[in-house]
Amino acid sequence: MKIKSPKTTLLITTYNWPEALERTVRSAFDQTVAPDEIVIADDGSTDETRQLIERLGNESQIPIIHVWQEDKGFLRTTILNKGIAKASGEYILQVDGDVILSRHFVSDHLELAEPNYFVCGSRVKLSPEITQKVFANPDFHISLWNMPPSFALNSLRSRLLRRFMSLRYGKKIDHLRGCNMAYWKADIIKINGYNEKLTQWGHEDGEMAYRLHFAGVGKKSLKMGGCVYHLYHKEASRDNEQAHTAEQNRVIKERLRRCDDGIDKYL
Template sequence: MIPKSISIMVSTYNWPEALERCINSIFLQDHLPDEIIIADDGSREETLILINKLKNTSPIPIIHVWQEDHGFRLGEIRNKAIIASNHEYIIQIDGDIILDSHFISDHISLVEKSAFLCGSRVWITQEQSAEILENPPGFSINRNKFPISTILNSLRNSSLSHFLADKYKKNKPTILRGCNMSFWKSDLLSVNGYNEDIQGWGSEDAELAIRLINKGVKKRFLKFSAVAYHLYHKENSKANFDKNEKILNLTIQNKITWVDNGIQKNGSS
């Protein structure tokens, strides 16, 4: 089931150099999305200046959704971006990844009704990330420099990808990467989007995935396709991780499908 129209949602926070490389990799896709939505969790003016520059050269509309910087509130800004999206299918990435040119078409090839997709990413070393950022957008990524431990995630094989979509890590529903996921917008709305009680790094994507699964939406895995290269950065603070994990565990235990503090705030489904 091929979506009629696609939004790609890019989350970012105060790293315009990485965001520029990320957006440029969207421009180079063999299947362009219908719009780019930048979910900005409180970046300073440098990011706004970059986005305005990108709008002038973009072949597709760019929508900038911004909220004030009150700490790590990724779920909240993603909910705002979901509301702002104008299309029926949403591909979700982070602004510090660079996409293989087949990334969007790989997602489309595995789309099913009542299913969401999650892929992996290739960690780029600190040295190679610095090289990429020192060069103009579009600089080629040298896969020969990848560590052996991560090179598997950089391989692309359409036949294997389709074979593994419903088999790879089937019994591990919380194993996923929020920087490489996609959903029907209607499915996200049916569970009220992200749980905004989860703040700070950790668990927001897994908690959303569990509610979708509890709702009857199937998880499919993108392996050997939708390759995404993740630029090196220091780890985010994990100060709220234990609290967020408790919310995730309650969602699992109680088979929760709807959260009150999500896209809608009135508590009604």
């Protein structure tokens, strides 16, 4: 059963990169279908980011909610849970604050929104050169001609192919990107949100996706639409990836639906 136009929250994670965050938020302003609200989940940025969010909020027709926590290291799972808890939308579109949304991002995601499904979207990784041009010129237009050829297909749009591929592409449960995904808030609450025991980089989105799967929530892939353009930056440290992989494997082995340390403390 297809649900028409649920109330949507665009959830953006950020940490101390206001220049990138501004591009993300402004691309949200430029959507063909606007989100109903924007929640910025801020993992301890300095006052420069707060001032930017206030300025953007004064310009915006869309309500912007800033959820901040003290900087105590990489605590993405914690700030995501706090952001989800604050969201008033039934349907949450989650991105990172270092991406630019394609103009049909919201509308393409809503096209696939269906009860008991979460959605994994696609990204285009921009080169350092194109990223520099984006920052140098606010009117710079990202197109097929200035993106890496290996990612060009991710930027194409086709309604027919989008629907055809939604249940046929990327069937592996943890084949997803936390910088472009969507889910129903009620489903996330049901599994107790992100696992806050995962306190470094890696697999926090996949671990949650498996719990959604074991709770009976299916997966769709959004191809041929709804992509994001990922601004270039150095990769995060993967020092604790092994511990996160072990936790995800435990979820798979025990078919766990809920985590112990999750969103419930903020509700």
